[in-house]
Amino acid sequence: MSESRQRAGLQKRVYPHLLRHCFATHLYEAGADLRAIQVLLGHEDLKDTLLYVHLAIQRLNSTASPLDSIASPAAHDVEHS
Numbered sequence: 001m002s003e004s005r006q007r008a009g010l011q012k013r014v015y016p017h018l019l020r021h022c023f024a025t026h027l028y029e030a031g032a033d034l035r036a037i038q039v040l041l042g043h044e045d046l047k048d049t050l051l052y053v054h055l056a057i058q059r060l061n062s063t064a065s066p067l068d069s070i071a072s073p074a075a076h077d078v079e080h081s
Helices: 002-008 016-029 034-041 048-060 073-079
Strands: none
Touching: 016 034, 016 048, 034 048
């Protein structure tokens, strides 16, 4: 595993569970069906797969929109009234 990590240029330690986790998260973020991810991961209970939904939502909520840094004209007009 460490040889593959070095070839990929990764600095952090990589282990099979991390790869599995990244695989599932990327599938979900790319729009894969949750049931398909459940089957691919071999989860018997959909609740186990829902972890990846939660993590993807957390990432989405913590991502700043570039629009947040632009003052809207309406807000600008209100400040100077």
